[in-house]
Amino acid sequence: MGDGRMPGPSHQDELLAAAWETHRPAVFGVAYRLLASVADAEDVTQDVWLRAAGADLRDVRDLRAWLVTVAARRSYDILRSARLRRETYVGPWLPEPLLTGPDAAEPVLVDESVGSAMLLIMEELSPPERVAFVLHDVFGLEFARIADVLSVSVPGARQLASRARRRVARAKQSVPQAPRAERERVLATFRAAYEAGDLAGLIRLLHPDAVFVTDGGGEVSAARKPIFGGERVAEVMVRLVRQRRPDRIQVVEVGGEPALLFRREGRVHSVDTAQITDGLITTYRRVLNPRKLPHV
Structure with missing residues (x-):
């Protein structure tokens, strides 16, 4: 018509x-x-x-x-x-x-x-x-x-x-994000250091004032407050990978940005994204709440 x-x-x-x-x-x-x-x-x-x-x-x-x-x-x-x-x-x-x-x-x-x-x-x-x-x-x-x-x-x-x-x-303006190619490079390097439990490698990738935010929603074990400081965050991550070593860490795209998908015991354990500026991770976000993962 x-x-x-x-x-x-x-x-x-x-x-x-x-x-x-x-x-x-x-x-x-x-x-x-x-x-x-x-x-x-x-x-x-x-x-x-x-x-x-x-x-x-x-x-x-x-x-x-x-x-x-x-x-x-x-x-x-x-x-x-x-x-x-x-x-x-x-x-x-x-x-x-x-x-x-x-x-x-x-x-x-x-x-x-x-x-x-x-x-x-x-x-x-x-x-x-x-x-x-x-x-x-x-x-x-x-x-x-x-x-x-x-x-x-x-x-x-x-x-x-x-x-x-x-x-x-x-x-x-207060939280500038690096170009996609840089984010992909930093996440790939982070993935390797995380899998290896490389404390020094993780510290090099994290900004001194980095923040680690985990969303467990009260459904699974997760920090209920953000963790601050690059060295502290790296130490926590190394302890986590030793306690709960993932079966596989997969690079995926979440919300149009590179992300890491962690699998344990054949199921999606978490989905992680990162705020990256000048080659360093300033904020690392991990979604653990199982209610938020069925569609992944």
Whole structure:
């Protein structure tokens, strides 16, 4: 149809099924960026599909924007309740790992906003700021749609996005990330030193003020507070590898960045990412919570 509207009901199901394959990565992508949870993002994606399949879309001119808006509205509801759950979370909280690249089970829209560092930055935003930032700066939705999701005025939505953008920019400047090739090189060297239990080698790779953050969620043994200092972190890592030697350490891509996947006794034990600046690891993050690993 020349006006861009969806055709009549007799053709809608067939068209929607075909269009869904194109737009599903965007639907999942907005939910994951807002919730930092693969499981929650998959639930939202399923909800959006059911809503779309049961809706009359003949007057929808931009199906992608409609689907993303529905996903954002559902995610916003979950995000507000998730903030309360974070307050009772045991130990440090880290985003649920999202496999991307050749290891991904399905196509994922990848940019810096799915990286663990960026998701942690966005975690510091208020829910309305996060929604406005993701919908406008990542997905390019107009402020009228964003205002509708957040139940604010259009100027209010614009202000939320602007405030979030400034906060994100300041945070990114304070934690610069090395180019991908450098991150891959440092992680490969780290992997070799870790497997060998090479204390001196690990110390050389860790910044003197490095931080080691482990997310066990109270489900498994893990430090409930970050560990500070390069030498201290290296000592802890050497002790861990001696106590719980992994069967295999695999290089994977998580959230568009190189990561290490640890297997023990045939199962995924942890997924690790690192903040790397000037050839040194400044922050090392390890997700151990088994509830966050089934999708890896």
